[in-house]
Structure formats: structure tokens, C-alpha cells
Amino acid sequence: MLPYFTDYFGNPSSLNHAYGWEAEAGIDQARKILAGAINADPVELIFTSGATEANNLAIKGIAESYMADGKHIITVQTEHSAVLAPCRYLETLGFEVTYLAVGADGLIDFAKLVQAIRPDTILVSVMAANNEIGVLQPIQAIGKLCHQHQIIFHTDAAQALGKIPLDVQAMNIDLLSMTAHKLYGPKGIGALYVRRRDPRVQLAPQIHGGEQERGLRSGTLNTPQIVGFGEAVRLALEGMTERAVSLKSLRDRLWGHLATLPGVHLNGDLEQRLANNLNISIEGVNGAALLANLQSEVALSAGSACSSASLAPSHVIKALGRSDALAQATLRFGLGHETSAEEIDRVGDRVLQAVRSHRLLKP
Ligand SMILES: *Cc1c(COP(=O)(O)O)cnc(C)c1O
Numbered sequence: 001m002l003p004y005f006t007d008y009f010g011n012p013s014s015l016n017h018a019y020g021w022e023a024e025a026g027i028d029q030a031r032k033i034l035a036g037a038i039n040a041d042p043v044e045l046i047f048t049s050g051a052t053e054a055n056n057l058a059i060k061g062i063a064e065s066y067m068a069d070g071k072h073i074i075t076v077q078t079e080h081s082a083v084l085a086p087c088r089y090l091e092t093l094g095f096e097v098t099y100l101a102v103g104a105d106g107l108i109d110f111a112k113l114v115q116a117i118r119p120d121t122i123l124v125s126v127m128a129a130n131n132e133i134g135v136l137q138p139i140q141a142i143g144k145l146c147h148q149h150q151i152i153f154h155t156d157a158a159q160a161l162g163k164i165p166l167d168v169q170a171m172n173i174d175l176l177s178m179t180a181h182k183l184y185g186p187k188g189i190g191a192l193y194v195r196r197r198d199p200r201v202q203l204a205p206q207i208h209g210g211e212q213e214r215g216l217r218s219g220t221l222n223t224p225q226i227v228g229f230g231e232a233v234r235l236a237l238e239g240m241t242e243r244a245v246s247l248k249s250l251r252d253r254l255w256g257h258l259a260t261l262p263g264v265h266l267n268g269d270l271e272q273r274l275a276n277n278l279n280i281s282i283e284g285v286n287g288a289a290l291l292a293n294l295q296s297e298v299a300l301s302a303g304s305a306c307s308s309a310s311l312a313p314s315h316v317i318k319a320l321g322r323s324d325a326l327a328q329a330t331l332r333f334g335l336g337h338e339t340s341a342e343e344i345d346r347v348g349d350r351v352l353q354a355v356r357s358h359r360l361l362k363p
Contacts, residue, residue: 001186001231004224012221013212023223030230034191037233038157038176039167046192046213047226051158052082054177054192055125057206057217058154059086062123062175063095064204066152070120071095074113076137077319078102079127080304083156084315087125102319105269106135114145123152128160132303132316132332133268134277136164143172152201158182158190162236163244163274168193174201180225184337185232189225192216247335248275250344254333255280257348261355265326267317276335281322285358287329293354298347302330 004026010019012027028042035042048054063073075087077099087097098116100108108126117124124146126137139155146153154175157166162183168176179190194216195201209218255278258264263283282290287302288311294300303314313327331351335344 001224001228004227008223012223013210023221026223026227027221030226030233033230033234034178037161037166037237038173038193039169040193041196043214044193044196046194046216047221048190048192048217049188049222050181050190051080051156051177051179052190053217054179054190055080055082055154055156056086057192057203058175058177058194059083059123059125060090060206061203061216062152062154062201063090063093065202066122067095070118070122072098072118072121073123073125074098074100074116074121075125076100076102076108076127078106078130078133078135078316079125080131080156080158083125083127102135104321105272106130106133106267106316106320107269107272108137110138110141110145113142117145117149117151121149121151123154125154125156127156127158128166129157129164129274130268130316131159132314133279133320134159134274135268136160136272136274139173140171146174147172150199152199159274162233162240163276165240168195174199175203180229180232183232183236186225186228189222189229191229243337244275247339250339250341251275251278251333251335253341254278254335254344254348257345258351261352265322267320267322267330278333278335279317279330280333281317281326281330282355283326283329285329285355287331290329290331290354290358293358294350297350301332302328303332 008022010023012023014020031042031045034045073087073095075083091097100112102108126142128139129136143153152174155173156177158179159182160166161178174195176193181187194203203216205216207218212218258280265281267279267281313324317327317330
């Protein structure tokens with residue numbers, strides 16, 4: 001990224017001089033890497049400030065474009081707030097939204113999705129991988145169903161990109177949201193894939209101006225961030241499959257430690273899941289106190305990072321059918337590329353120790 005802050009300082013949209021061309025070349029390369037990662041055409045990518053903006057552009061953009069065909073949208077109760085909040089906003093404008101429930105394993109019931117489809121359904125939005133419990137929804141089957149019914153299919157793939165294979169053709173995905181910082185890239189940069197043929201998706205822009213990004217997202221492109229995004233994706237794809245195998249074995253090792261505690265519940269299916277995610281709820285502990293005890297040694301959270309200031313129980317854990325008390329005693333573990341077996345054992349021991357002492361203190 002560094003040379004794009006200084007040496008290659010041109011505006012990538014300035015095509016009248018060499019300064020612009022240098023910046024444009026950096027962007028083109030990132031666009032190619034991203035397109036390759038999801039089997040898309042580079043021109044089908046729209047750079048945004050992150051997955052929040054990509055989700056807003058996808059959901060509001062489709063609602064505005066297709067409302068003459070219908071005003072019904074289907075999504076899932078466990079989606080990220082960057083999908084749920086735009087849907088709730090659209091309800092205030094007269095759209096109807098079906099929020100599908102999930103099973104105790106965090107997965108949607110495919111038959112319920114089929115039943116929810118109506119003649120006026122214009123959009124189905126289902127995330128590829130959940131940000132709290134790592135559960136992988138059956139994206140390929142959902143895409144096929146949507147295309148059979150000529151409904152636009154959007155997936156929030158912020159957590160899936162660089163961790164599991166994604167293919168917008170094979171999976172019949174029309175819109176796909178991404179963000180760089182979930183795969184070691186810079187914060188504040190993301191992209192939306194918008195299908196250009198079979199079908200050609202019509203998206204109403206949400207930011208108007210100088211018509212950058214084919215008019216779908218005006219504003220000067222953030223060249224250094226985009227270059228960093230491309231490089232992060234390139235690195236994440238390198239050895240992705242092998243990394244998933246070793247992360248899964250470390251994650252299962254951590255679960256092996258924690259499962260020895262009485263009253264521990266795994267949140268989300270263990271198989272249909274990102275390799276680096278573990279999420280548990282523990283009976284008889286105060287989640288906030290437990291986190292406070294651990295946080296000087298382990299970077300843990302109860303739910304999503306964005307809602308970590310809130311004391312409300314996670315809507316994702318509640319959707320699994322957990323009580324408020326259990327939902328509030330939740331720990332989310334995210335393993336990184338450099339997490340070692342020694343660290344896993346140390347964290348496992350520390351959590352067991354902290355839970356035991358909390359239970360002793362409880363009146
Ligand atoms: C992090 C995340 C987002 C939001 O991404 P930003 O880059 O912070 O806008 C949206 N959806 C999911 C599933 C996420 O994990």
C-alpha cells in the first residue's frame with residue numbers, strides 16, 4: 001500500500017496523464033485478484049467502504065430498482081446488523097420482510113425458505129458465513145432456488161472470503177458483499193459484486209456524484225486501501241485449503257478442552273462452520289465478569305465486535321433458542337493464521353480456570 005500514498009499519488013479516474021494511469025494500474029490489479037477469488041468479471045466489482053456499505057447498496061439498490069415487481073424481501077434472523085438494519089429501514093418505506101428462523105444448529109430450514117417465496121419476492125439475502133458462530137448457510141442451493149424463481153440472490157460474504165471457496169457462477173450469486181479487514185486487509189475498504197449477465201442486475205446507486213464505478217458508487221477511489229485489499233485477498237487465497245485443515249484441528253483441540261466443563265454448550269453446527277470459529281455458552285457464569293477476568297491475556301469477545309459495547313444478549317445466540325442468561329454467558333473464539341497449539345492449550349486452561357473460580361464465587 002505504501003507507494004500508493006506517496007509515489008503513485010494520482011487520481012485513478014484521471015486518465016489524461018501518467019499519474020492517473022499508475023494509480024489506475026494498481027486498482028486494476030486489485031480488481032482482477034478480487035474477481036478471480038469469486039469467479040467474476042473484474043468489471044462486475046464495485047469498491048465500497050466495506051461490507052456495511054456493500055450490503056446497503058445491494059439491499060436498498062435492489063429494493064428501489066425492482067419495487068414495481070414486488071416489495072417482499074427474505075432474509076434470516078441471524079444476519080449481521082448491516083443486513084438487518086437496511087431491511088428494517090425498508091419496512092418503514094412499505095416493503096415487507098420475512099426474517100427466517102434458524103434451527104438450534106444455526107442453519108436455515110430450506111423448506112421454510114421455499115415456503116416463504118411469494119410472487120412479489122424480489123430479493124433473498126442470506127449470509128455465506130456467520131460472524132458470531134461461523135455457521136455456513138447452504139448458499140449454492142439457495143442460489144439455485146432463487147434463479148429458478150427469478151429472484152435476485154444477495155449474500156454477505158464478509159466472513160467467507162478467503163476462508164472458503166466462493167464461485168458466483170456455480171453458486172448462482174447475483175450480489176456478493178466483501179470487506180478487507182476480515183482477512184488481514186485494511187479497515188474501511190470493501191466491494192460489492194454485481195452480476196452483469198444472466199441476469200443483468202439493475203441496481204439503483206445510493207451515492208450519487210462523479211459516476212465512478214459505473215455510476216453505482218460515486219466518489220474518488222481509495223487507491224492505497226484498494227491495493228491493500230487486493231494483496232490481502234491474494235495472500236488469503238494462497239494455501240487457503242491447507243490453512244483451513246490446520247485451523248480446524250486447532251479449533252477442535254480448543255473445543256476438546258472446553259467441552260470437559262459441565263454445562264458448556266456449543267453454539268452453531270460444528271461441521272457446517274468456518275474452521276477458525278468457536279462459540280460457546282457456559283451455564284452458571286456471568287459472561288461480562290468472565291470476559292473481564294480473561295481479557296488481559298486473551299483477545300476474546302462475547303458476540304460481534306461492533307456490538308461489544310452493548311450488554312444486550314446477542315440476537316444470533318437468541319435465534320438458536322438459548323435463554324437470555326445463557327446468551328449472556330457466551331464466548332466467541334476466533335483463531336488467526338498464527339495461532340499455535342501451545343496458545344490453544346494455554347487459552348483452554350485459562351478459560352477452564354476462570355469458569356471454575358467464577359462458579360465458586362457465585363452465591
Ligand atoms: C464485519 C462484517 C460486516 C461489516 O463489515 P464492515 O467492513 O465493518 O462494514 C458485515 N457483515 C458481516 C458478516 C461481517 O462479519
